[in-house]
Amino acid sequence: MLQDLRNKNKKISVVGLGYVGLPIALEFGRKFSVVGFDIDAKRIESLKQKADAGDEVKKDAFENTNVFFTTDANELMNCAFHIVAVPTPVDEHRVPDLSPLISATKTVGKILKKGDYVIYESTVYPGCTEDICLPLLEELSGLKLNADFKLGYSPERINPGDVQHTLMNVIKIVSGSDDEALENIAAIYSEIVQPGVYKASSLKVAEAAKILENTQRDLNIALMNELSIILDRMNVSTHEVIEAAGTKWNFHKYHPGLVGGHCIGVDPYYLTYKSIQLGYEPEVILSGRKVNDNMALYVARRCLQKLIEAGKNLKDSKILVMGITFKENVTDIRNSKVADLINELKSFGLHVDVVDPNVTNEEVQHEYQFELLDNVREKYDAIIVAVAHKEYIVLNEDYFLDHATENCLLIDIKGIYRNKIEKLSYWTL
Numbered sequence: 001m002l003q004d005l006r007n008k009n010k011k012i013s014v015v016g017l018g019y020v021g022l023p024i025a026l027e028f029g030r031k032f033s034v035v036g037f038d039i040d041a042k043r044i045e046s047l048k049q050k051a052d053a054g055d056e057v058k059k060d061a062f063e064n065t066n067v068f069f070t071t072d073a074n075e076l077m078n079c080a081f082h083i084v085a086v087p088t089p090v091d092e093h094r095v096p097d098l099s100p101l102i103s104a105t106k107t108v109g110k111i112l113k114k115g116d117y118v119i120y121e122s123t124v125y126p127g128c129t130e131d132i133c134l135p136l137l138e139e140l141s142g143l144k145l146n147a148d149f150k151l152g153y154s155p156e157r158i159n160p161g162d163v164q165h166t167l168m169n170v171i172k173i174v175s176g177s178d179d180e181a182l183e184n185i186a187a188i189y190s191e192i193v194q195p196g197v198y199k200a201s202s203l204k205v206a207e208a209a210k211i212l213e214n215t216q217r218d219l220n221i222a223l224m225n226e227l228s229i230i231l232d233r234m235n236v237s238t239h240e241v242i243e244a245a246g247t248k249w250n251f252h253k254y255h256p257g258l259v260g261g262h263c264i265g266v267d268p269y270y271l272t273y274k275s276i277q278l279g280y281e282p283e284v285i286l287s288g289r290k291v292n293d294n295m296a297l298y299v300a301r302r303c304l305q306k307l308i309e310a311g312k313n314l315k316d317s318k319i320l321v322m323g324i325t326f327k328e329n330v331t332d333i334r335n336s337k338v339a340d341l342i343n344e345l346k347s348f349g350l351h352v353d354v355v356d357p358n359v360t361n362e363e364v365q366h367e368y369q370f371e372l373l374d375n376v377r378e379k380y381d382a383i384i385v386a387v388a389h390k391e392y393i394v395l396n397e398d399y400f401l402d403h404a405t406e407n408c409l410l411i412d413i414k415g416i417y418r419n420k421i422e423k424l425s426y427w428t429l
């Protein structure tokens, strides 16, 4: 397979060109011929113009790469190594929504031919690729696994907004449906991943490893969030406690905060869903999720309490929220817990203004049906810095004082202004 790809006798297809799929398509496109397929015609149009709407991938990354962007599934027929990177969200009941994965699998199943490979990159629970995707591929293609085509799973580790840990410079886990598949998949990914690949012994191990990475992070943050709720009642700074504890050799530093986005706050539910199906009710993982999911409401409640303590009339109070993206220095507002915080404050009748340098009013209106200001115009009774964007890290107390009413409260969720605020009333997790 690798030789055929090198000779351009065979092509790679990437199905789903979002955060994960686009960098894969572009990187493979530097060595091989790639077809990049997506159902979103608007996205394909902008990718043809070398523009990534999310701005994670810069224009120069599109240079010297051989990717044919298309919405035409027939183009996949000319490809032999198919990579699927479509979303795996949860629904409103926090149950895995596999519809994009199933739909993409059907697309691939219909054009699958003898000798082809199908590699899944979407985050799923252990067993999902073999239990849900494989039967569809076999049924729609009339082909048999391993005898006719090979299957693989290779989870993605990219981290939105992080230019250091990219597809090319972080070890990538690969797995295959048999030894031959594993060797070929490993050889092909090794072409683009500089530190090389880790060969997992099965697809399930690779699937579970990805879920574990994100579940561990979720739980560690949940622990710090719970600690922060406890320490707040004692008027003890969580950040100082973490700093002190961090001097021990085996302490892992995590910080409290809002856990949004479509990975850390979602992936654990894939594992718990499967666990419950298997008859085991997970306790630790779901407790952590509950703590993290409630943090936005906790911050809103503390804000209200602090406003009352400061003698403010809630009905007349004006709040400024700075940052609405799900994390710092990204443009993505989907699954942002800041939106929960804003909605909670609004439910008490407070006037809430929102700003974010990375987002447009249209995007916020579309996703959350509230307005985003392009500028801070008023004076506020509380200012909540919800996201540690680089534009916010450089601000000092004078900036906030310019926009503060008397007795204004500064809520610094991420603790970026710790020890720098003297005049304003200050609170952090």
Ligand SMILES: NC(=O)c1ccc[n+]([C@@H]2O[C@H](COP(=O)([O-])OP(=O)(O)OC[C@H]3O[C@@H](n4cnc5c(N)ncnc54)[C@H](O)[C@@H]3O)[C@@H](O)[C@H]2O)c1
Pocket: 015, 016, 017, 018, 019, 020, 021, 037, 038, 039, 040, 043, 085, 086, 087, 088, 100, 101, 103, 104, 107, 121, 122, 123, 124, 155, 156, 157, 158, 159, 160, 262, 263
């Ligand atoms: N974003 C991350 O940082 C990250 C990191 C590791 C793993 N993952 C996982 O990778 C997978 C993809 O996530 P993402 O962030 O790239 O999603 P995304 O929402 O950024 O992009 C997904 C793309 O798939 C397209 N798509 C949806 N259904 C399709 C179909 N049936 N056929 C073809 N294209 C289709 C969408 O139009 C979209 O462009 C998910 O399982 C996610 O959990 C994401």
